[in-house]
Amino acid sequence: MGEVVVSGFLPLAIIVAALAGLVSFLSPCVLPLIPGYLAVLGTSVNKTKPVLPTLVFILTFTAIFASFGLAFGQLGSYLIEYQTLLNQIFGVILILLGLVFAGFGKLAQLQVKLPLKTANASQPVLLGVVFAIGWTPCIGPTLAAVQTLALTEATAAKGALLSISYGLGLGLPFLLLSLVAHKSIAITRKLRAKQQLFIRLGSGFLILLGILLITGIWNDLMIWLQQQYAGFTVLL
Numbered sequence: 001m002g003e004v005v006v007s008g009f010l011p012l013a014i015i016v017a018a019l020a021g022l023v024s025f026l027s028p029c030v031l032p033l034i035p036g037y038l039a040v041l042g043t044s045v046n047k048t049k050p051v052l053p054t055l056v057f058i059l060t061f062t063a064i065f066a067s068f069g070l071a072f073g074q075l076g077s078y079l080i081e082y083q084t085l086l087n088q089i090f091g092v093i094l095i096l097l098g099l100v101f102a103g104f105g106k107l108a109q110l111q112v113k114l115p116l117k118t119a120n121a122s123q124p125v126l127l128g129v130v131f132a133i134g135w136t137p138c139i140g141p142t143l144a145a146v147q148t149l150a151l152t153e154a155t156a157a158k159g160a161l162l163s164i165s166y167g168l169g170l171g172l173p174f175l176l177l178s179l180v181a182h183k184s185i186a187i188t189r190k191l192r193a194k195q196q197l198f199i200r201l202g203s204g205f206l207i208l209l210g211i212l213l214i215t216g217i218w219n220d221l222m223i224w225l226q227q228q229y230a231g232f233t234v235l236l
Helices: 002-006 010-025 031-043 051-078 080-101 123-134 140-153 156-179 181-193 195-215 217-228
Strands: none
Touching (some): 010 140, 010 195, 031 051, 051 080, 051 123
16 A cells, blocks of 8 residues: 555646646635736736736745645654545545535634735735635635645655645636736626536536545556556656
8 A cells, every 4th residue: 555655656646636736726715816816916017917916826826835845744654554544534634625615514714814914026926825824714624635645645845846736726717817817807897697507517526636535546546557568657
C-alpha cells in the first residue's frame, strides 16, 4: 500500500485537483465576486484590462494553497500505514461535503472586509491573501478534496504540486476573464444562469471522489494506470 501511495499516478491526481479548482470558481460564493474583483484589480494599476495584477493575485493565493498542500503531503508521509483507513474516513467526509455543496446544510462563511479604499500596486497581493484565507470556508469542500489527495500522495512536494494545480484551476478563469474585462459582467451573468448545473456537477464530483476513496477504487485505479504507463515517471 505504501508503494502505491507514494508512487501513485500523479497526472490523474493533478487533473482532479485542477477540476476541483474550476468547480470552486463556479461555486455560488465565488462566481458573483468576479466583476468586483476584476474591477478592483484593474484600478490597482489604472488599467481597464487587469491581466498583470490578476496574474499576481492568482499566484498569491496559489502560493498559500501550496503551503497547505506541502503540510498535508508531509503529514501523509508519516501516515502511510493507516492509508486505507484514512481514505475511508476522508471519503465519508468528501461525500458529506458534496452534500453541503449541493445545498444540504449550510457551511459557515467567513466574511472579510476588503481594504479597497486606496488603489495601489500592492492590492493584487493583498487580495490574493484575503481570498485564500478569507474564502477558505466557502471553497472548503473542493479544497478539502485536494488536500485529501495531497495526504494520499504522501510527499510534501506532490502535495504542494496538487495544491498548485488546484490554484491554477481556480485562477485560470480569473485570468481569461481579465483579458475581456469589459465583458466580464455579461459573461458572469451567463455563467450564473447555469449555476444550478455547476452545483450539481460539483457536488457529484465530490461525492464520486469520496466513493472512490471509500471503496478502494481510487488506489486500484492508480495501480492500473501505473501498469498501463509503466515507463511514465514524474520528477518529484
